[in-house]
Amino acid sequence: MSGAWRRGFMWCLAVAATGTAALACGPFFIELLTVKHSSPADRAGYARGELGVVKPSFERRYLVQAYRTLGGVAPMAPDDRPAGAAASGDKPPFQRWRDLQARELPAAVTQTLKPVGTDRIAADYSSFVNCLAPGFEQALAAHAERVTRFGARSRDVIDWLTAQAAVFQNCAGGPLVLPAPAEAGSDARARADRDYQIAAAYFYATQYDEAAGRFRAIAANTASPWRASGRYLAARALIRSVTVPSTRPKDALQRFAAAERELQATIADRDAAPLHTSARGLLDLVAARARPIERLHELSARLATAPTVAPRDLVDYTWLMDRALGETAAGTPPMDLAAVTKGDDLTDWIVATQKHQARALERWQETRSERWLVAALWTAGARDTAVPALLAAAAQVPQASPAFATTAFLRIRLLIQRNDLAGARAALAPLPDAPGPGFSAETINLLRAARFTVAATPDDLLAAAPRVVVRAESEGGSEPPGKFGKPVWDDDVAAVFNSRMPLERLVAAAESTRLPARLRLRVAQAAFTRAVLLERPQAGARAARVVASLAPSLRGDLGRYIAATDDAARRRIATLTLLRTPGLSINVGGRDTDESYGRDTPSRQFGHAFPRNWWCGVEAGAGDGAARLLVSDGVPFPPFITEAERRDTASEVDALAGIGSPRAYLTAAAIQWATERRADPDAAEALALAIDGWRWSRCQADPPKSDLPPRAFALLHRQFPQNEWATKTKYWYD
Amino acid sequence: MRRGALLLIALSVSWLALSPAGASVPRSIDRDGLPRLILWAWERPTDLRSLDDGIGVAFLSQTLIVRHGSVEVLPRRNPLRVAADTPLVAVTRIESGDAGAATLSPATTSAMAAAIAGTASLPRVRGVQIDFDAAGSERAFYRALVLAVRQAIGPDLPLSITALASWCAQDRWMAGLPVDEAVPMLFRLGPLNDPYAGIARSPSAAAAECRGALGTSLDEPLRIRAAGRRVYVFNASPWTPASVTRAREVLE
Numbered sequence: 009m010s011g012a013w014r015r016g017f018m019w020c021l022a023v024a025a026t027g028t029a030a031l032a033c034g035p036f037f038i039e040l041l042t043v044k045h046s047s048p049a050d051r052a053g054y055a056r057g058e059l060g061v062v063k064p065s066f067e068r069r070y071l072v073q074a075y076r077t078l079g080g081v082a083p084m085a086p087d088d089r090p091a092g093a094a095a096s097g098d099k100p101p102f103q104r105w106r107d108l109q110a111r112e113l114p115a116a117v118t119q120t121l122k123p124v125g126t127d128r129i130a131a132d133y134s135s136f137v138n139c140l141a142p143g144f145e146q147a148l149a150a151h152a153e154r155v156t157r158f159g160a161r162s163r164d165v166i167d168w169l170t171a172q173a174a175v176f177q178n179c180a181g182g183p184l185v186l187p188a189p190a191e192a193g194s195d196a197r198a199r200a201d202r203d204y205q206i207a208a209a210y211f212y213a214t215q216y217d218e219a220a221g222r223f224r225a226i227a228a229n230t231a232s233p234w235r236a237s238g239r240y241l242a243a244r245a246l247i248r249s250v251t252v253p254s255t256r257p258k259d260a261l262q263r264f265a266a267a268e269r270e271l272q273a274t275i276a277d278r279d280a281a282p283l284h285t286s287a288r289g290l291l292d293l294v295a296a297r298a299r300p301i302e303r304l305h306e307l308s309a310r311l312a313t314a315p316t317v318a319p320r321d322l323v324d325y326t327w328l329m330d331r332a333l334g335e336t337a338a339g340t341p342p343m344d345l346a347a348v349t350k351g352d353d354l355t356d357w358i359v360a361t362q363k364h365q366a367r368a369l370e371r372w373q374e375t376r377s378e379r380w381l382v383a384a385l386w387t388a389g390a391r392d393t394a395v396p397a398l399l400a401a402a403a404q405v406p407q408a409s410p411a412f413a414t415t416a417f418l419r420i421r422l423l424i425q426r427n428d429l430a431g432a433r434a435a436l437a438p439l440p441d442a443p444g445p446g447f448s449a450e451t452i453n454l455l456r457a458a459r460f461t462v463a464a465t466p467d468d469l470l471a472a473a474p475r476v477v478v479r480a481e482s483e484g485g486s487e488p489p490g491k492f493g494k495p496v497w498d499d500d501v502a503a504v505f506n507s508r509m510p511l512e513r514l515v516a517a518a519e520s521t522r523l524p525a526r527l528r529l530r531v532a533q534a535a536f537t538r539a540v541l542l543e544r545p546q547a548g549a550r551a552a553r554v555v556a557s558l559a560p561s562l563r564g565d566l567g568r569y570i571a572a573t574d575d576a577a578r579r580r581i582a583t584l585t586l587l588r589t590p591g592l593s594i595n596v597g598g599r600d601t602d603e604s605y606g607r608d609t610p611s612r613q614f615g616h617a618f619p620r621n622w623w624c625g626v627e628a629g630a631g632d633g634a635a636r637l638l639v640s641d642g643v644p645f646p647p648f649i650t651e652a653e654r655r656d657t658a659s660e661v662d663a664l665a666g667i668g669s670p671r672a673y674l675t676a677a678a679i680q681w682a683t684e685r686r687a688d689p690d691a692a693e694a695l696a697l698a699i700d701g702w703r704w705s706r707c708q709a710d711p712p713k714s715d716l717p718p719r720a721f722a723l724l725h726r727q728f729p730q731n732e733w734a735t736k737t738k739y740w741y742d
Numbered sequence: 743m744r745r746g747a748l749l750l751i752a753l754s755v756s757w758l759a760l761s762p763a764g765a766s767v768p769r770s771i772d773r774d775g776l777p778r779l780i781l782w783a784w785e786r787p788t789d790l791r792s793l794d795d796g797i798g799v800a801f802l803s804q805t806l807i808v809r810h811g812s813v814e815v816l817p818r819r820n821p822l823r824v825a826a827d828t829p830l831v832a833v834t835r836i837e838s839g840d841a842g843a844a845t846l847s848p849a850t851t852s853a854m855a856a857a858i859a860g861t862a863s864l865p866r867v868r869g870v871q872i873d874f875d876a877a878g879s880e881r882a883f884y885r886a887l888v889l890a891v892r893q894a895i896g897p898d899l900p901l902s903i904t905a906l907a908s909w910c911a912q913d914r915w916m917a918g919l920p921v922d923e924a925v926p927m928l929f930r931l932g933p934l935n936d937p938y939a940g941i942a943r944s945p946s947a948a949a950a951e952c953r954g955a956l957g958t959s960l961d962e963p964l965r966i967r968a969a970g971r972r973v974y975v976f977n978a979s980p981w982t983p984a985s986v987t988r989a990r991e992v993l994e
Contacts, residue, residue: 127817129817129818129864130821131865132821132822132823133801133803133818133821133822133864134818134819134820134821134822135817135818135819136819254821254823337785337786337787337820337980338786338787338820338980339979339980339982
């Protein structure tokens with residue numbers, strides 16, 4: 009169900025990222041993105057025309073902005089403007105009307121009334137806001153005017169109020185409720201009021217044809233104070249007669265046409281001036297419903313070229329595009345794409361870019377414009393015959409062009425995909441490695457991802473590994489990076505360290521001082537953990553020295569590991585170090601969350617709220633960051649990794665996978681230790697930590713049952729009954 | 743009748759085979775008048791007019807949003823189109839951030855109960871369901887709400903609630919609630935599937951309240967065995983004839 013689905017989905021995403029099991033929903037973390045796919049990372053800069061790398065995955069409103077900027081049209085107004093004027097402290101008109109009714113109407117009347125609502129439930133179980141705020145506002149104003157004229161307790165006012173209350177009885181459904189007819193002998197004004205109220209009652213009761221006829225009659229009554237709004241309201245009734253029923257009437261187009269005539273007449277009527285803006289908006293609405301493709305093209309022409317753009321036009325355009333492309337909640341089929349794009353360059357460009365159509369290349373060849381160059385570069389396959397020409401054109405884009413960052417990145421991307429690594433390096437060489445004019449932080453992240461992919465040496469690789477946070481995303485929304493200013497990694501980096509490098513390379517990377525300390529520690533701890541599991545003591549000692557230098561809390565254990573004089577003793581202290589340090593992992597960890605960002609050393613305590621203890625398999629996924637744009641089939645080996653090293657890497661990854669889950673490995677090791685050294689008090693600690701850690705480190709691939717926890721528990725209490733670790737360990741867990 | 747009814751549901755297949763009265767009840771319909779297979783229709787335009795006999799629809803009729811001590815009612819916005827004889831269950835989703843329902847006043851609770859009970863009067867509705875992932879601190883409120891809803895709709899109309907899978911496993915707190923069924927939501931559980939796989943396979947693995955029904959999703963890898971239980975099926979995509987067929991296979 010949607011709520012559970014949404015909660016569960018977020019939860020599953022978090023779990024999928026770690027491969028670790030959790031015991032409850034949440035907590036929910038802030039995801040620290042280095043690349044943002046659905047919208048610009050720097051929205052304010054983008055709105056000023058600093059596009060960075062334009063992506064086909066952007067929401068279409070951002071692609072409209074890109075189209076304008078790439079074509080030299082002034083950017084649209086920033087989209088991060090305030091959402092609107094602050095709400096007044098007044099109660100909503102609906103509530104004020106409800107209060108007025110309760111206060112002013114005689115008890116005999118209020119007792120007959122249903123509670124007033126605004127939403128009406130239709131026969132198809134859907135609802136819509138039937139009575140809008142302006143309707144209540146107008147009623148409140150009309151009441152105030154009559155009170156001024158006649159007095160609050162006058163019969164005229166009470167009659168009018170009673171009738172209006174009857175009108176609003178139709179808002180929330182039920183059978184038609186009509187106001188009583190005007191009393192015989194009442195004046196023309198009172199009769200006109202009542203005619204209007206009766207028409208409104210039909211309108212709210214969804215009897216639209218009757219309402220439209222009555223509003224037309226009011227429009228024809230030159231004595232009615234409501235005359236000027238008659239045709240406007242008749243149009244609204246006609247529009248609702250099409251849009252409210254779940255089944256579109258067969259004569260929908262005729263009804264829309266009639267509504268348009270009424271609206272045009274309203275606009276031609278000077279007395280109806282206060283309604284002109286609304287009437288024009290309704291004409292646009294009718295056009296979108298009655299002639300969607302035509303309206304799409306009208307809006308597109310305006311969005312593509314007009315110096316300024318009304319926000320509503322952009323909303324209408326994207327609404328129509330969703331329908332044109334069949335991207336609706338109802339799953340409506342797409343419209344005829346040829347008709348949708350015909351003669352409409354903006355729409356054609358967006359569709360070609362997002363749908364990866366060969367048409368992008370055709371249009372670039374026809375126009376040679378930077379807009380279509382961007383589209384063609386995104387959609388071209390690495391082996392397309394036109395690619396050399398595209399690459400040449402991309403190389404010619406001047407740095408001052410708003411297309412430069414996009415074309416530069418896409419040129420490098422194509423070169424990488426064509427395995428022309430030397431060409432990619434040459435293209436990268438003149439490009440900056442720090443944000444500056446024309447190069448946003450995200451653009452630098454993408455260029456670093458490319459540099460990382462084509463790195464010719466380990467130093468080049470390490471130099472390109474760090475990235476910066478460009479968006480912080482939580483359930484509450486997406487924000488600029490704010491306080492997250494330290495260097496981080498993207499998943500492409502983690503995947504290479506985890507699955508495309510042998511242990512010796514990891515150790516060397518840890519020993520290098522190229523990386524910032526917190527990232528270097530990530531490599532070093534993974535190298536140490538792998539060395540322990542793979543029983544490579546020399547590599548383990550080298551990695552341990554680096555970890556000890558960067559993580560003081562581990563110095564004691566690691567010093568003993570380094571100083572151990574025989575393999576068995578080294579294995580024992582390694583086991584105890586891992587058990588004492590649930591933050592140690594065979595993986596370097598990829599994209600950060602606020603939680604991992606704040607952790608500068610491996611945790612020495614088991615995480616309970618959202619267990620991320622030890623590891624669950626080798627994390628080789630390229631993730632959803634830069635790699636999504638650069639490579640299609642997992643991260644490649646760094647170019648400097650030799651064939652022999654690739655074989656070594658594969659063997660090591662297989663061996664690590666063969667070890668199984670860390671809790672089973674460590675619990676078995678603790679049991680063996682205690683069995684072999686029956687008086688060793690450290691074995692008691694190892695058993696206790698293994699029993700506790702079992703609870704907090706379940707992996708998805710773990711078998712449902714194991715005899716290891718009860719065996720460890722029994723051994724601990726049988727062999728070390730007086731030991732404090734036995735005293736502290738009261739339970740074991742499945 | 744509530745707990746007794748759950749037992750009856752569990753035994754209904756054999757009971758129907760023996761009872762002359764039961765012989766006239768189609769196998770796909772339980773004694774409460776609701777089918778064994780019910781599709782959840784959430785907030786999107788949904789057309790299920792071609793649904794086969796014996797399949798019901800539980801549709802989101804409204805969402806109650808608890809915020810700052812008050813409740814906002816968001817009625818369904820999208821059309822649901824069904825055949826005239828399709829049994830319907832009106833679902834009310836409750837959303838409360840930061841366990842805000844825990845501190846609602848009795849008057850607000852009563853108003854919420856009235857709003858939920860009100861969905862029973864929608865055309866062709868044969869049951870009412872509440873979907874609320876109540877936090878621990880909200881359980882007292884939820885219990886009071888369910889009692890109030892039951893009082894408002896009377897003893898005969900089926901009252902169903904969805905349940906986090908944990909409520910039907912180790913975290914049992916629903917005993918005594920006056921509901922006809924609690925529907926364990928056996929989907930989107932991620933790696934926790936395994937602990938709840940027992941409920942998916944057998945009613946007896948669940949708390950008593952949860953033995954009459956279960957909820958799953960069409961894209962859920964966890965295999966379920968209905969074993970006489972009512973099955974609610976969620977579909978993250980629009981319902982189509984093909985996906986209805988797949989839902990039917992879930993039951994089978």
